[in-house]
């Protein structure tokens with residue numbers, strides 16, 4: 001049996017009706033098991049969540065605390081390095097578990113997957129910072145011989161490295177891996193919808209068009225599986241990381257704290273980490289100014305512990321409705337995430353389809369940390385120390 005794990009960024013259970021109106025996703029859901037209320041993890045940012053999907057562990061164990069690496073608050077956000085390397089994840093990943101069974105892995109645009117010793121065909125998600133060469137960076141973090149080979153054959157078909165062109169190229173790479181039958185586990189992360197929702201808003205025509213393109217890419221992947229005569233031995237797993245909410249106003253919380261010598265803030269989008277100079281004083285000022293600074297709730301470390309937030313974060317805040325925190329400037333914005341786990345957009349989808357009939361157990365709650373243990377049971381992998389549980393009957 002083979003697994004194709006497709007992550008669709010910035011889609012939540014709130015979008016379920018839209019997703020199920022699209023032909024390929026509807027087909028997979030009607031012939032498989034589908035959940036629309038899976039709880040994502042805190043913070044609701046792409047990199048921590050994808051690390052939880054890959055490990056079955058919460059951020060307090062896998063250590064991916066943000067998209068950005070820590071200790072860079074003095075740099076402008078555009079210059080900050082991200083968690084690009086698999087070695088930064090402190091827990092065992094599905095890649096390692098498949099490799100132990102000698103099952104070849106391929107990975108396309110998956111976050112925190114660079115320099116991955118377990119992946120034979122790796123086109124990781126790495127962002128070239130100002131002054132860096134995107135191609136050289138990709139070669140350094142991914143599988144250089146394969147990337148160059150694909151680039152020579154198909155690079156000209158890619159109009160740009162922005163969305164939606166990059167997702168189209170990612171789908172093309174997936175097709176080629178599938179047609180060559182060179183994988184047992186293929187993970188692919190599709191980002192088009194996240195990009196459009198950030199720019200144009202959650203339910204904009206541009207974002208709806210991104211959902212249709214997403215379904216068409218899933219269709220291309222399904223076609224490749226059929227063409228390679230792998231339909232009877234392939235399991236499709238669709239997951240998502242977080243939804244988005246529309247923003248009306250941007251507030252630079254870091255500047256407000258710095259101006260009053262209260263400490264620093266690091267934006268999560270619709271929330272922020274706070275690094276106070278004096279915890280009690282900062283909490284007092286945050287509470288006093290909550291309405292003006294767009295703060296809905298202050299989370300102490302005790303509260304953060306309850307939802308397994310990453311270590312090293314003394315304090316956090318959730319934004320009021322329609323507010324987005326920035327680390328510099330007040331630029332206008334469409335949608336965003338980084339909100340609390342109370343938001344309906346923090347409930348995401350999980351779909352298993354193909355190869356056999358699947359059904360989930362009934363349970364009180366389920367979380368994205370249950371994905372890896374569920375896949376691990378289905379493929380008889382060894383992942384003995386996860387936080388999550390198997391959901392399959």
Ligand SMILES: [Zn+2]
Nearest residue numbers: 009010046241
């Ligand atoms: Zn995301």
